[in-house]
Amino acid sequence: MNAIERLEEVTKIPEPHEILWFLDGNVVLATDVYLFKVHKGVLSLQSTVFRDMFDLSNAVISTDGGNEIESVQDTYEGVPLVTLVGDDGEDVAHLLRAVYEPRNRTPLDVVVALLLLSAKYDFKGVWANVVVQISRQYPTHLQDYDAVDNDDNPLFDVRRNGCPFTLLCAAFKANADVLLPILYFACSDFGMKSVIFETRENDTPSDCVNTLLEGREELDRALNKFIWGLPELLRAALRGGRNQCNANPPCVEAFPYSYLSDLISSDFNRTRGSFVADAYLGPGCPNCKLLVKNAVETAREEYWEKVPSHFGCPEWHVIERQLDELENS
Numbered sequence: 001m002n003a004i005e006r007l008e009e010v011t012k013i014p015e016p017h018e019i020l021w022f023l024d025g026n027v028v029l030a031t032d033v034y035l036f037k038v039h040k041g042v043l044s045l046q047s048t049v050f051r052d053m054f055d056l057s058n059a060v061i062s063t064d065g066g067n068e069i070e071s072v073q074d075t076y077e078g079v080p081l082v083t084l085v086g087d088d089g090e091d092v093a094h095l096l097r098a099v100y101e102p103r104n105r106t107p108l109d110v111v112v113a114l115l116l117l118s119a120k121y122d123f124k125g126v127w128a129n130v131v132v133q134i135s136r137q138y139p140t141h142l143q144d145y146d147a148v149d150n151d152d153n154p155l156f157d158v159r160r161n162g163c164p165f166t167l168l169c170a171a172f173k174a175n176a177d178v179l180l181p182i183l184y185f186a187c188s189d190f191g192m193k194s195v196i197f198e199t200r201e202n203d204t205p206s207d208c209v210n211t212l213l214e215g216r217e218e219l220d221r222a223l224n225k226f227i228w229g230l231p232e233l234l235r236a237a238l239r240g241g242r243n244q245c246n247a248n249p250p251c252v253e254a255f256p257y258s259y260l261s262d263l264i265s266s267d268f269n270r271t272r273g274s275f276v277a278d279a280y281l282g283p284g285c286p287n288c289k290l291l292v293k294n295a296v297e298t299a300r301e302e303y304w305e306k307v308p309s310h311f312g313c314p315e316w317h318v319i320e321r322q323l324d325e326l327e328n329s
Contacts, residue, residue, distance in 0.1 A: 014089070020096050023274060024143060027054070028076040029096075031089035035076065036096055041144035043099065045136050053082070100147070108156040108163060112170040119174035128326040131176050134167060135323050138182040140316045142304040145182075149269050164190075165198035172208040178322045181313035188216040189267045215311035222310070226271070226303050233299055234292050251288035273297040 017034045025037035044051035074081040084092060111130060118127035137155055139145050151161035164186040171179040187195065195216065199209045245251050270279075273293035308315055314322075 017093060020093060020100065022147065024146065024272070026079055026143065028079055028081045029092065030076075030081055030083045031087055031092050033089035034093060036092065037077075037079070038096060038100075039143055039147050041139065041141045042147050045139060045144065106156055108158050108166060111156050112166060115170045115174045115176065119176070124329075127174070127176075128329055131171075131179060132323065132327050134171070134176075134179055135182075137163075138167075138179070138186060140182055140319055140323075142301055146269070146272060165195075165202050165204070168212070169199075169202040169204040169208065172205060177313070178319055178326070181308040181311055181316075181319060184212055184215050184311040184313070185219070185307050187212055188219050189269075211311055218310040219307070222303060222306065223268075223271075226299060230276075230296065230299070233295055236295075245285055245288050247285050247288070251285055271296070271300060273300070 012033065014030055014033055014035045017036050020034075020036045020038060022037055022039065025039055027038060027040050027043075029036040029038060040050075040054050044054060074083075111134070114126060115130045115134075117123075118130060137148065139148065148160075151159065153160045155163050164183055167179070168183040168187055170176075171183055187198070190198070195212065198204075199212070204212075269275075273296035276296050277289045277292045305316065308319065313319070
């Protein structure tokens with residue numbers, strides 16, 4: 001390697017990773033060659049080092065391997081920038097792909113057996129471990145849930161959409177109440193025919209089925225209200241925005257709001273702000289579309305916070321505290 005090549009290597013500017021760059025990420029991790037736009041919640045769920053780091057500011061944390069993680073107040077494209085000092089970019093990419101694309105080969109039937117038998121014979125440690133592991137695949141924070149909510153992703157040696165009803169039935173029988181609201185929600189995202197078939201196939205207790213059906217009906221009403229309220233919500237957001245729309249006619253009048261009705265029968269994943277702005281509202285200036293995205297996400301957060309109540313469950317913050325206690329027990 002000649003001097004010029006060495007200089008180019010030293011001065012190389014990190015670039016966004018091709019895969020690990022999520023548009024809705026809320027933190028950027030910087031390494032020698034890559035930038036990763038990821039989610040604080042996803043990393044915090046699985047790493048105590050990152051969890052502690054995100055709670056600190058202007059700190060340097062040493063890992064067991066002798067490397068340092070430097071947390072600073074720098075930003076990149078409007079989100080916090082965290083430099084991973086001394087870590088190879090390719091190695092970090094492998095780690096993050098393991099987090100976002102888990103090669104979980106523990107079969108679903110084994111997970112269910114462990115949950116049910118640990119409850120039956122009161123193996124508290126095993127039970128808590130299984131519950132926590134399941135909870136990591138079904139997060140209670142909306143951004144974290146969005147990050148993993150892909151039917152085709154592998155989970156417990158099957159496709160993700162093959163898990164919710166089996167896990168709900170097992171969690172109900174094993175008194176894993178802390179898992180119920182998020183699993184009820186995941187099952188509610190299926191059509192009624194699938195709900196009836198899957199609950200029968202899994203021999204789900206009638207009390208569990210009744211709660212699921214009643215909560216699903218309430219969620220449908222809440223989603224209808226959310227969707228039908230979007231036009232006025234978006235008009236208000238655009239009228240109250242600081243930017244000046246130069247389009248003619250204005251974006252607020254040009255958006256084809258009638259197409260939003262298609263969202264009523266679709267899964268919750270398709271109500272994301274970025275998806276609604278791009279797929280359902282048609283052309284619009286960048287500033288207006290950003291306002292739309294933010295307004296929709298705010299409305300989704302309000303919808304999400306009420307999810308547990310539709311199934312008669314405690315609020316998310318109570319669930320999260322209980323999960324923390326299990327993980328640290």
